[in-house]
Amino acid sequence: MKRLIDYSLLKWKSDPFRMPLILRGARQIGKTFAVRQLGATYNNFVEINFELIPRAGIIFDQDLYPARIIEQLSLLTNQPIIPGQTLLFLDEVQMVPAAITALRYFHELMPQLHVIAAGSLLDFAIAKHGIPVGRVECLYMYPLSFIEYLAAAGESLALAELLHKDVTLPMFDLLHDTLLQHVARYLALGGMPQAVQNWISTKTAFGSAKVHASILHVYRQDFDKYARLHQIKYVEQIFKQIPEQLGRKFKFSLVEGDYRKRELSPALDLLITAGIARKVLYACGQGIPVGLQVDVLDYKVIFLDTGLAQASMGLDLAAWFLQPDQEFINKGSLVEAFAGQEIATYSACDRQQDLYYWHKDSAPNQAEIDYLIQIDRHIIPVEVKSGDGRTLKSIQYFLSTHPHSPYGIRFSTNNYSVHNNIHSYPLYAIVKVMMQVNPLLQAAVENLLA
Numbered sequence: 001m002k003r004l005i006d007y008s009l010l011k012w013k014s015d016p017f018r019m020p021l022i023l024r025g026a027r028q029i030g031k032t033f034a035v036r037q038l039g040a041t042y043n044n045f046v047e048i049n050f051e052l053i054p055r056a057g058i059i060f061d062q063d064l065y066p067a068r069i070i071e072q073l074s075l076l077t078n079q080p081i082i083p084g085q086t087l088l089f090l091d092e093v094q095m096v097p098a099a100i101t102a103l104r105y106f107h108e109l110m111p112q113l114h115v116i117a118a119g120s121l122l123d124f125a126i127a128k129h130g131i132p133v134g135r136v137e138c139l140y141m142y143p144l145s146f147i148e149y150l151a152a153a154g155e156s157l158a159l160a161e162l163l164h165k166d167v168t169l170p171m172f173d174l175l176h177d178t179l180l181q182h183v184a185r186y187l188a189l190g191g192m193p194q195a196v197q198n199w200i201s202t203k204t205a206f207g208s209a210k211v212h213a214s215i216l217h218v219y220r221q222d223f224d225k226y227a228r229l230h231q232i233k234y235v236e237q238i239f240k241q242i243p244e245q246l247g248r249k250f251k252f253s254l255v256e257g258d259y260r261k262r263e264l265s266p267a268l269d270l271l272i273t274a275g276i277a278r279k280v281l282y283a284c285g286q287g288i289p290v291g292l293q294v295d296v297l298d299y300k301v302i303f304l305d306t307g308l309a310q311a312s313m314g315l316d317l318a319a320w321f322l323q324p325d326q327e328f329i330n331k332g333s334l335v336e337a338f339a340g341q342e343i344a345t346y347s348a349c350d351r352q353q354d355l356y357y358w359h360k361d362s363a364p365n366q367a368e369i370d371y372l373i374q375i376d377r378h379i380i381p382v383e384v385k386s387g388d389g390r391t392l393k394s395i396q397y398f399l400s401t402h403p404h405s406p407y408g409i410r411f412s413t414n415n416y417s418v419h420n421n422i423h424s425y426p427l428y429a430i431v432k433v434m435m436q437v438n439p440l441l442q443a444a445v446e447n448l449l450a
Contacts (some may be wrong), residue, residue, distance in 0.1 A: 001144075001150070087114045093117040146431070
């Protein structure tokens with residue numbers, strides 16, 4: 001299964017100024033698979049899983065000299081570790097904090113050795129113990145994006161047509177309808193690799209639903225690994241509440257039970273650190289960068305993945321396959337969350353991408369913009385419409401009050417069009433907009449097609 005991250009990993013491999021790499025992201029999104037794919041391009045690939053091989057962790061207790069460490073790891077695995085020829089992969093590295101610290105000395109004392117570290121819940125270890133700043137690189141990984149789903153599903157011709165499409169002209173009707181059907185399937189299946197692979201293999205949603213249930217169970221089992229005993233009930237409540245509040249300002253007061261914000265807010269932070277949730281922060285949109293003026297107490301929250309969000313709420317996925325047009329209309333908040341996932345995934349992967357929205361609550365001109373993105377030196381308002389999206393009062397109001405925003409973007413089930421200062425894109429074409437935001441995305445996409 002090809003991934004957009006493959007391009008960045010290959011770019012890292014060939015960089016003469018490369019530093020040890022930390023691959024970050026939530027559990028079960030395909031980090032280990034991506035590193036193994038990269039490992040196949042080396043003469044030697046040595047994988048050390050500290051969970052499977054606890055003895056490997058002891059090697060880092062004595063000292064952090066790279067020469068001794070790789071000598072003993074080589075003896076432990078009975079594999080050669082040759083600087084310049086071997087990719088050393090330290091998986092589940094959060095279990096051995098000293099191994100994270102050792103990355104500094106791999107960079108300083110053995111820079112020719114290619115080293116990647118990854119792990120489940122790694123960000124908690126980083127938050128507690130830190131990372132060697134200036135001595136390591138980080139890449140962030142997410143579930144499959146829509147175009148990665150298309151590539152995995154074997155829709156290479158449709159994907160190529162989408163990616164090379166002139167956005168000033170409509171997509172021809174047959175392909176437009178076909179791609180919207182794929183968006184509907186993606187909204188049902190989500191982007192967790194195992195769920196997508198199950199669908200590709202069986203063409204039934206039942207198997208993917210079982211995968212979703214299994215992953216949610218694993219995520220719940222993880223609560224006691226990063227939450228204190230008294231916090232677990234709060235984490236569980238927030239975990240259930242996030243899918244319920246998609247598309248609106250997140251309010252702790254809507255959580256059922258006798259809970260207080262000071263109890264629930266840290267629980268949300270834990271889920272965000274785990275990669276399960278993501279905030280969409282309020283920004284005023286009056287200056288660049290887009291996150292220059294934000295209100296950290298005003299935010300929406302989206303789930304890691306649309307398929308998992310629906311599974312968490314116990315929703316039936318069949319309607320997305322049987323009546324997609326109606327589902328687009330009925331599940332507007334989920335479609336909005338899908339757009340947020342796409343924007344985050346297509347952003348630069350060498351940093352954690354924040355998401356932003358805007359609203360005006362006071363009468364008479366109440367308005368809300370789903371997302372704000374920065375293209376060149378302009379803040380561009382983005383509205384996501386679950387149907388054809390004919391009403392655009394909010395975006396017009398935003399443009400009238402933000403003179404430095406030259407146009408707005410609408411994502412909907414409509415075809416490509418431009419009317420006055422509104423640029424309309426189909427829901428399947430979020431990647432086309434993000435190519436204007438992230439200059440490296442085009443090359444990553446071409447690598448996906450290769």
